[in-house]
Amino acid sequence: MRAPERRQRGFSLIELMVSLLIGLIVIGGAASLFISNRQTSRTAESLSRMQETARIAFEMMSRDIREAAGNPCAKMAPVANVINNSTQAANWWANWGAGILGYDNAVPFPGAAFGSAVTARVSGTDAIEVKSGAASPGFTVVAHTTGTASIQLNTATHGLVPGDAVMICDYAQVAIGQINDADSASDTVILTHGGGEPGNCSMGLGFPTDCGDAIGNAYQYRPNSVLTKLSSVRWYIGNNGRGGRSLYRGTRSANEEIAENVSDLQLTYLVGDNHVASTAVTSWADVAAVEVAVTVVSSDRVAVGNQTLNRTLTHIVAIRNRTP
Numbered sequence: 001m002r003a004p005e006r007r008q009r010g011f012s013l014i015e016l017m018v019s020l021l022i023g024l025i026v027i028g029g030a031a032s033l034f035i036s037n038r039q040t041s042r043t044a045e046s047l048s049r050m051q052e053t054a055r056i057a058f059e060m061m062s063r064d065i066r067e068a069a070g071n072p073c074a075k076m077a078p079v080a081n082v083i084n085n086s087t088q089a090a091n092w093w094a095n096w097g098a099g100i101l102g103y104d105n106a107v108p109f110p111g112a113a114f115g116s117a118v119t120a121r122v123s124g125t126d127a128i129e130v131k132s133g134a135a136s137p138g139f140t141v142v143a144h145t146t147g148t149a150s151i152q153l154n155t156a157t158h159g160l161v162p163g164d165a166v167m168i169c170d171y172a173q174v175a176i177g178q179i180n181d182a183d184s185a186s187d188t189v190i191l192t193h194g195g196g197e198p199g200n201c202s203m204g205l206g207f208p209t210d211c212g213d214a215i216g217n218a219y220q221y222r223p224n225s226v227l228t229k230l231s232s233v234r235w236y237i238g239n240n241g242r243g244g245r246s247l248y249r250g251t252r253s254a255n256e257e258i259a260e261n262v263s264d265l266q267l268t269y270l271v272g273d274n275h276v277a278s279t280a281v282t283s284w285a286d287v288a289a290v291e292v293a294v295t296v297v298s299s300d301r302v303a304v305g306n307q308t309l310n311r312t313l314t315h316i317v318a319i320r321n322r323t324p
Contacts, residue, residue, distance in 0.1 A: 046299065047309065050296040054262075056259050057247050065290050065319065066317055066319065069100055070099070070320060070321040072138045072228055073169035073226055074169070074171055076321075077173050079173070079175070081095075081176040081177075082203075082204070084199050084201050086198075094198070094232070097284060100129070101129040102269060102284075104279050106123070112238060115239075118238075119257075121238055125265050126236075127234060127236035127267075128236075129232075129233070131230065133174070137228065138226040139155060141154075141168070141222070141225040144220050144221040144225070146203070146218050153187050153189065156184065160182045162182055165178050165230040166178070166179060166228065167230050169225060169226055170225040173219070175207070176230060177191040178195075178199060191205070194214075233251055234251075237265045246259060247265065260299075263310065265293070269281050269289070270288045270316075289319060290319070296313065
């Protein structure tokens with residue numbers, strides 16, 4: 001006997017609606033989880049980039065700050081500077097001072113004035129200027145003829161050119177001057193009176209500096225003294241031309257962008273047992289360390305409210321030349 005056929009039935013409208021609702025809930029949950037994971041990943045990546053930016057900033061700044069006021073010879077030798085008008089602001093790179101100088105957030109300096117132009121300094125941020133003779137390779141003095149202001153070095157491949165500011169030192173003193181004549185084929189450089197821009201006030205490299213005439217305070221650097229290129233740099237926060245701020249390293253010839261998305265730089269200086277602002281430093285020769293605080297901003301808007309992340313990190317750098 002043939003079994004009766006059963007009538008086939010599909011889903012009712014209510015069942016379809018319930019199924020669609022369940023499917024939407026599942027898809028919504030998966031999408032929410034995906035978006036949440038993606039946001040977490042973007043935030044973690046942004047934080048990683050910010051930490052890397054801060055690491056680069058600290059590493060590069062620390063190299064210069066550690067060497068501030070340093071020379072290849074003695075720790076606290078007196079310094080004679082014969083470069084013309086070395087104390088003028090326009091010739092900041094030649095003004096040895098105490099080897100370090102801080103600028104408070106409202107104190108301007110030439111070469112990177114406050115403003116909105118690319119590489120211009122951002123108002124409300126600190127800056128620092130450091131000089132040393134220890135950041136570049138040194139050359140041994142073979143002979144120094146005071147009458148002609150010529151200094152023979154141990155190599156002709158010194159790379160020095162006219163206009164370079166250099167430091168010469170021995171166990172007794174340090175001198176800073178500007179090269180008037182140098183040749184890649186010769187092992188001799190000349191630091192005579194005048195010449196160049198700004199040039200030298202005398203050929204005498206003795207301490208104290210005497211700019212009364214071309215001869216000045218004569219001093220002869222003996223064999224095995226050291227000559228090295230003078231390192232003069234400034235660190236500050238400037239506009240990067242992409243709508244943001246960056247950490248810049250300024251030299252006599254250019255202002256170079258070092259780290260992007262660094263929005264602020266604040267500095268304090270260790271004098272005695274206290275860290276103080278630059279405006280409270282009465283003698284820069286007494287500064288033993290610098291506390292560097294940088295504020296780093298994320299490239300992407302990954303914070304709550306579609307805002308950028310920002311973190312302020314701090315690092316303390318001891319000045320090697322002034323440690324016990």
